[in-house]
Amino acid sequence: MVMSAQSDALRVLADPLRRQIVELLSREQLCNCHLVEETGARQTNVSNHLRALREAGLVETEPQGRYTYYRLRPDALERLAAELSDLARAARTRELPKRACE
Amino acid sequence: MVMSAQSDALRVLADPLRRQIVELLSREQLCNCHLVEETGARQTNVSNHLRALREAGLVETEPQGRYTYYRLRPDALERLAAELSDLARAARTRELPKRACE
DNA sequence: CGCTGACATCACCATAGTCTGATACTTTAC
DNA sequence: GTAAAGTATCAGACTATGGTGATGTCAGCG
Numbered sequence: 001m002v003m004s005a006q007s008d009a010l011r012v013l014a015d016p017l018r019r020q021i022v023e024l025l026s027r028e029q030l031c032n033c034h035l036v037e038e039t040g041a042r043q044t045n046v047s048n049h050l051r052a053l054r055e056a057g058l059v060e061t062e063p064q065g066r067y068t069y070y071r072l073r074p075d076a077l078e079r080l081a082a083e084l085s086d087l088a089r090a091a092r093t094r095e096l097p098k099r100a101c102e
Numbered sequence: 103m104v105m106s107a108q109s110d111a112l113r114v115l116a117d118p119l120r121r122q123i124v125e126l127l128s129r130e131q132l133c134n135c136h137l138v139e140e141t142g143a144r145q146t147n148v149s150n151h152l153r154a155l156r157e158a159g160l161v162e163t164e165p166q167g168r169y170t171y172y173r174l175r176p177d178a179l180e181r182l183a184a185e186l187s188d189l190a191r192a193a194r195t196r197e198l199p200k201r202a203c204e
Numbered sequence: 205c206g207c208t209g210a211c212a213t214c215a216c217c218a219t220a221g222t223c224t225g226a227t228a229c230t231t232t233a234c
Numbered sequence: 235g236t237a238a239a240g241t242a243t244c245a246g247a248c249t250a251t252g253g254t255g256a257t258g259t260c261a262g263c264g
Contacts, residue, residue: 010112010116011116013186014112014116026192027198028199028201029198029200029201030201031201031203031241032240032242043240043242044225044226044242045223045224047242048222048223048243050241065230065232065240066232066240068240069200071193071198072189072190073193074190074191074193077189077193078186078187080186081183081184081187084179084186085179085180085183085187087128088174088176089176090129091128091174091175091176092176098131098132099132101210117252133211134210135210135211144253145211146211146212146256147252147253148211150212151252153212165211168209168260169210
């Protein structure tokens with residue numbers, strides 16, 4: 001399907017902890033250890049969520065020695081925002097017709 | 103929390119069937135029976151998802167005789183889109199600083 | 205009235221997804 | 235070399251949630 005990427009991004013962003021990680025990364029590039037510290041979650045847990053975010057194309061990694069820095073990929077967020085905005089606009093521009101029943 | 107509403111909207115939109123319902127409603131005002139027909143899901147299932155969408159403020163209802171018409175509330179979608187767009191912009195406007203490890 | 209159809213609600217089940225502990229891998233410090 | 239720290243991966247337990255059938259409510263129609 002065409003929108004599978006955006007749907008995936010939506011699904012991934014729906015988790016509260018991932019959502020928090022994304023917000024933290026929108027201000028700074030951080031490595032796993034910082035995220036563990038900020039969120040209070042276990043390292044394993046953070047790492048799992050980072051993988052989900054990575055596979056959805058929402059973040060990218062930059063290994064640096066034994067640390068791994070994570071940063072947001074704005075494009076994915078931007079595409080998602082645009083799609084939602086389109087839906088909102090479609091629903092607002094006109095008085096939508098009601099389909100008749102039966 | 104301040105953003106609970108948006109988080110809720112995200113979570114609710116993450117489900118594929120709800121997502122499909124939202125897209126259908128962006129083109130027409132439909133009642134439950136149309137949505138059942140269009141999605142192929144059971145009436146109970148559609149009704150449950152419509153409740154989730156309603157509680158998240160994404161749709162509103164207009165009872166009309168024994169039918170209930172549903173329509174999108176563009177504002178909720180717009181707010182969500184704006185928030186995601188803000189995150190994307192924050193991540194893109196500058197080369198984000200890396201917090202030091204140790 | 206009772207009957208039918210549209211929709212909502214409830215309780216239950218099955219599944220997906222999250223969290224966790226154990227463990228492996230890699231890099232740096234000693 | 236060994237030890238320690240940061241990160242990734244894996245299997246299992248637990249939880250949340252979507253799907254379902256049974257049932258209830260309400261409006262229109264005979």
